[in-house]
Amino acid sequence: MFQYQCLNPISKVGLDGFTNDYTKTEEIEKADAILVRSASMHEMKLPENIQAIARAGAGVNNIPLQDCAEQGIVVFNTPGANANGVKEMVIAGMLLASRDIVGGVEWVKQEKDNENVGKLAEKQKKQFAGCEIKGKKLGVIGLGAIGAMVANTAIYLGMEVYGYDPYISVDTAWKLSREIKHIANVEDIFKECDYITLHVPLLDSTKGMISKDSIAMMKDGVVLLNFSRDLLVDETALIDALETGKVKKYVTDFANPTVAGAKNTLVTPHLGASTAESEDNCACMAVKELRDYLENGNIHNSVNYPNCDMGICGVAGRIAINHKNVVNMISQFATVLGGAGMNISDMTNKSKGDYAYTLIDLETPATQEIIDKLDEIEGVLKVRIIK
Ligand SMILES: NC(=O)C1=CN([C@@H]2O[C@H](COP(=O)(O)OP(=O)(O)OC[C@H]3O[C@@H](n4cnc5c(N)ncnc54)[C@H](O)[C@@H]3O)[C@@H](O)[C@H]2O)C=CC1
Ligand SMILES: O=C(O)C(=O)COP(=O)(O)O
Numbered sequence: 001m002f003q004y005q006c007l008n009p010i011s012k013v014g015l016d017g018f019t020n021d022y023t024k025t026e027e028i029e030k031a032d033a034i035l036v037r038s039a040s041m042h043e044m045k046l047p048e049n050i051q052a053i054a055r056a057g058a059g060v061n062n063i064p065l066q067d068c069a070e071q072g073i074v075v076f077n078t079p080g081a082n083a084n085g086v087k088e089m090v091i092a093g094m095l096l097a098s099r100d101i102v103g104g105v106e107w108v109k110q111e112k113d114n115e116n117v118g119k120l121a122e123k124q125k126k127q128f129a130g131c132e133i134k135g136k137k138l139g140v141i142g143l144g145a146i147g148a149m150v151a152n153t154a155i156y157l158g159m160e161v162y163g164y165d166p167y168i169s170v171d172t173a174w175k176l177s178r179e180i181k182h183i184a185n186v187e188d189i190f191k192e193c194d195y196i197t198l199h200v201p202l203l204d205s206t207k208g209m210i211s212k213d214s215i216a217m218m219k220d221g222v223v224l225l226n227f228s229r230d231l232l233v234d235e236t237a238l239i240d241a242l243e244t245g246k247v248k249k250y251v252t253d254f255a256n257p258t259v260a261g262a263k264n265t266l267v268t269p270h271l272g273a274s275t276a277e278s279e280d281n282c283a284c285m286a287v288k289e290l291r292d293y294l295e296n297g298n299i300h301n302s303v304n305y306p307n308c309d310m311g312i313c314g315v316a317g318r319i320a321i322n323h324k325n326v327v328n329m330i331s332q333f334a335t336v337l338g339g340a341g342m343n344i345s346d347m348t349n350k351s352k353g354d355y356a357y358t359l360i361d362l363e364t365p366a367t368q369e370i371i372d373k374l375d376e377i378e379g380v381l382k383v384r385i386i387k
Contacts, residue, residue, distance in 0.1 A: 014283020072382025099130030
């Protein structure tokens with residue numbers, strides 16, 4: 001039996017993926033796993049019983065990844081599961097920034113009691129006129145799940161698309177339209193593009209990537225779209241650029257006091273992934289990842305531990321060991337198991353950065369005594385009997 005806690009509301013369609021062996025708990029001390037969306041976990045103390053955390057979404061900046069790894073807690077996310085939801089918002093954002101649709105709708109509302117609203121509209125509409133996105137240059141910074149979809153869609157909409165991502169995955173590169181211009185220096189995006197959209201994760205290396213200096217390089221009247229994270233942009237510098245008209249519009253999905261009432265901003269309350277489809281996709285993927293980890297010890301889509309798969313656990317015994325990526329660990333595991341007369345039938349060891357993971361199949365069921373001995377080895381962070 002397993003228990004899970006939800007720190008945010010998680011789609012029922014996803015939670016229905018848990019079998020009768022799972023129950024929901026409100027008590028973190030009883031939970032084996034946590035499901036979360038954007039709730040910040042940085043101030044939380046995670047008890048030893050937590051085995052895994054699944055972020056039903058892409059961004060993991062709300063989770064202390066390193067601390068979790070150190071505690072042997074595997075953190076998952078759900079790559080691509082909400083990408084289409086965000087892509088559609090970005091396209092909507094470009095259109096809203098190009099034509100004053102919001103202003104026009106507000107104007108009609110104000111004139112709701114005016115019998116001549118139709119006639120008046122024909123006179124007034126010029127104040128809401130704008131431009132088309134077809135033929136304009138769009139710069140996409142970050143060509144992952146979302147950026148690639150935005151870039152391809154913009155090509156279909158007749159835009160000239162510039163793409164920048166020095167760490168692009170081979171999988172994503174295969175999916176990109178050949179019409180997208182590969183940009184090797186991000187400054188070329190700043191200098192050339194009419195619209196610039198950000199699709200990178202918030203990391204130390206990306207924080208503030210849109211700075212006063214990068215804004216200075218941009219074309220006059222550029223539109224900046226930020227559906228990634230607010231801290232990617234020096235928003236104080238941006239407000240100045242919006243005041244002067246250097247930046248025509250800032251479309252952001254992250255409401256905060258700096259941008260909420262600022263001139264020429266279109267701010268949405270973090271709605272990118274808030275569609276029924278994205279919420280279901282993310283929850284289904286998150287539940288699947290948790291189940292495979294808890295029931296079989298397999299890791300797919302972890303952001304702090306390596307991927308590892310030994311299939312469904314149909315053997316007599318299986319042990320999962322989360323440990324530091326240092327020398328001599330496997331021989332110590334083998335010594336403990338051999339000393340207890342336990343024969344290893346299969347094993348996998350994988351590493352990611354400073355952390356590693358070992359799955360060991362045994363010809364006899366694992367015992368608590370063995371687990372305690374393995375736990376004593378220096379560098380071992382967590383040991384679990386899968387079977
Ligand atoms: N507004 C919303 O509701 C949502 C926001 N997001 C945000 O969007 C971000 C991206 O999401 P996905 O596309 O699903 O992630 P992803 O992991 O598929 O793509 C991120 C891409 O950024 C690239 N990258 C990393 N550092 C870079 C740099 N310095 N310059 C250029 N490219 C760089 C990576 O190589 C990767 O291809 C998330 O990390 C999250 O912060 C994601 C989903 C929903
Ligand atoms: O997946 C992401 O990174 C998001 O920003 C979506 O956040 P949410 O699940 O809507 O709270």
